[in-house]
Amino acid sequence: MLYDLFNYLNRLDFPGAGMFHYVSFRSALALILSLILSTITGKRIIELLQKYQVGETIRNLGLEGQIQKKGTPTMGGIIIIIAILIPVLLLARLSNVYIILMLITTIWLGTLGFIDDYIKVIRKKKNGLSGKVKIIAQVGLGLIVGIAIYLSPNAVMRKNVEIHSEGGKKEIVYSPAVKSTQTTIPFFKNNNLDYRDLASFMPKYRTAVTWIFFVLITIFIVTAVSNGANLTDGLDGLAAGSSAIIGVALGILAYVSSHLEFAAYLNIMYIPGCEELAVFASAFIGACIGFLWYNAFPAQVFMGDTGSLTLGGIIAVFAIVIHKELLLPVLCGIFLAESISVMLQVSYFKYSKKKTGNGKRIFKMTPLHHHFQKAGNAGIDAIIQRPIIPMPESKIVVRFWLIGIILAALAIATLKMR
Numbered sequence: 001m002l003y004d005l006f007n008y009l010n011r012l013d014f015p016g017a018g019m020f021h022y023v024s025f026r027s028a029l030a031l032i033l034s035l036i037l038s039t040i041t042g043k044r045i046i047e048l049l050q051k052y053q054v055g056e057t058i059r060n061l062g063l064e065g066q067i068q069k070k071g072t073p074t075m076g077g078i079i080i081i082i083a084i085l086i087p088v089l090l091l092a093r094l095s096n097v098y099i100i101l102m103l104i105t106t107i108w109l110g111t112l113g114f115i116d117d118y119i120k121v122i123r124k125k126k127n128g129l130s131g132k133v134k135i136i137a138q139v140g141l142g143l144i145v146g147i148a149i150y151l152s153p154n155a156v157m158r159k160n161v162e163i164h165s166e167g168g169k170k171e172i173v174y175s176p177a178v179k180s181t182q183t184t185i186p187f188f189k190n191n192n193l194d195y196r197d198l199a200s201f202m203p204k205y206r207t208a209v210t211w212i213f214f215v216l217i218t219i220f221i222v223t224a225v226s227n228g229a230n231l232t233d234g235l236d237g238l239a240a241g242s243s244a245i246i247g248v249a250l251g252i253l254a255y256v257s258s259h260l261e262f263a264a265y266l267n268i269m270y271i272p273g274c275e276e277l278a279v280f281a282s283a284f285i286g287a288c289i290g291f292l293w294y295n296a297f298p299a300q301v302f303m304g305d306t307g308s309l310t311l312g313g314i315i316a317v318f319a320i321v322i323h324k325e326l327l328l329p330v331l332c333g334i335f336l337a338e339s340i341s342v343m344l345q346v347s348y349f350k351y352s353k354k355k356t357g358n359g360k361r362i363f364k365m366t367p368l369h370h371h372f373q374k375a376g377n378a379g380i381d382a383i384i385q386r387p388i389i390p391m392p393e394s395k396i397v398v399r400f401w402l403i404g405i406i407l408a409a410l411a412i413a414t415l416k417m418r
Contacts, residue, residue: 002090020091023255023275030087031282038083038290042076046294046301049073054121072299075117076291077307080240081110083287084314088280096276097152098321101145102314108144109226109313112137113305121304128305138226138313142219145317150211155179157323158270159192174260174270181214183323184268186330186414192269193326221325222316228335229312231342231367236299237292238369238397242334242404243311244288249331249408250318251281256415257322266415274322284314297394331411334404341368372396 007020019025054073084106092099116128149155158174159182181195195217199209233239256262258275288311294300303311315332319325329336345366353359361382363371373393376385 001094023278026091027251027278027282030091030279031286033087033090034083034283034286035290037086038079038287039293041082042079042291042294042301045076045079046073049075049301052122069299069302072302074121074302074304075114075306076295076301077110077113077117077303077305077310079294079301080287080291080303080307081106081310083290084280084283087283087286091283092279093276096273097148097154098274099276099280101148101317101321102277102280104144105141105313105317106310108137108141109310110306113307113309116309117304117306134309135223138223139219141313141317142222143215145222145320146211146215146218149321150179150214154273155321156272157182158272174264177272180269180323181210182269183326184415186327186411217325218320221320221328222313224339225316225328225332225335226309226312228332228339229315230305230308231338232335232369233303233308234367235369235373235393235397236297237295238400239303239308239311240288240291240295241397241401243315244285244292245401245404245408246315246331247281247285247288249411250315250322250324251278251285252412253324253327253415254278254281254318254322257324268415269323271322277318277322281318297397327411327414330407330414333407334400338367338369341366341371369396369400 002020007017050073054075085103088099088103094100112129112134116134119125120128156177157180158177159180182192183195185193195213196206196210198213199206202209229239229243232242254274254277256266257268257271258273258278260270263270291303291307295303312335316325316328319328319331341363344362348362349359358381361380363384364374364376364380364382365371371384372387372391373396374380375390376382376388
């Protein structure tokens with residue numbers, strides 16, 4: 001909104017109006033505004049949640065400091081959503097297809113998470129929405145994103161090509177803007193993955209089959225990452241802090257992908273228009289950090305599914321639209337580890353129960369962060385008992401953050417490694 005206003009004022013030679021043309025300026029404003037909004041609105045929203053007794057129900061699982069969390073307001077993801085939407089609506093170019101997709105993602109998954117929390121907390125049905133309904137909603141979002149990228153004339157990229165002259169001088173040139181299903185492969189230079197290669201067995205219908213593959217992959221990534229973020233939301237500040245770190249990395253990746261010289265230097269595809277995502281990423285980072293004002297240990301509010309599903313979905317769609325989804329296993333390593341720990345635990349328990357009649361565990365408890373909260377050698381039938389003494393919650397969170405920072409730095413470094 002403000003972009004169009006100041007663009008008009010700039011044509012009238014209004015002093016300073018031209019600053020809104022700079023993505024860096026609008027990104028900085030988005031970060032500041034989201035921080036202010038999340039801290040100011042957070043207090044009021046927490047008061048409302050307390051007034052209507054929207055408190056977390058806690059089961060006693062024998063974890064350090066668990067019972068003290070009972071009654072803490074949940075559904076605090078509303079704070080994050082407000083702090084993302086308002087700065088983006090004010091400062092981003094709303095005609096940009098990537099911004100439109102990110103706004104749809106935020107509202108879509110925010111609504112899904114809100115309904116789930118409402119059923120759990122207000123209507124007192126502990127299971128919330130059925131898993132089938134959640135999957136259908138996530139599949140629906142994946143369809144919207146995949147089809148929109150396929151149909152939009154503005155969702156294009158330009159592939160880089162190295163040209164070596166006789167004197168050994170290297171030059172990067174770019175192909176014309178085309179719709180593409182290519183994506184960056186980390187660590188490998190001059191080697192992008194094209195989903196068209198997966199449809200080589202059907203040459204007659206190759207284009208159609210390629211986009212079907214792309215939509216299916218989009219659905220899988222959105223579902224996996226949003227559920228991974230949901231599993232990570234189990235300790236004070238863990239999901240919000242981890243998401244902020246990932247947001248920084250994604251913002252950098254979006255900016256360099258939209259900058260012709262940086263893209264040429266890093267030998268990555270150039271994506272016109274995705275510079276606006278830097279504004280969204282800044283609002284996302286500010287919202288997560290601002291939420292930590294109230295969510296850091298000991299938490300005054302939990303984000304609930306309203307926040308965790310939204311954060312995961314935003315990260316997934318963001319990576320997809322900048323063609324960096326293959327970096328997600330590295331960048332979202334924390335989410336991945338949490339998800340894998342649950343899958344391993346459930347699978348091994350079922351397997352061992354079928355083989356011996358007595359189900360055994362790999363970890364003391366999953367998701368993974370709870371493994372470090374639980375004491376070992378206390379009648380727990382788990383293969384991995386360490387640490388014997390449970391770690392303080394705040395220490396677990398900070399160590400996971402540090403691992404997240406290392407993984408984010410590695411994900412960015414892979415571009416130069418190529």
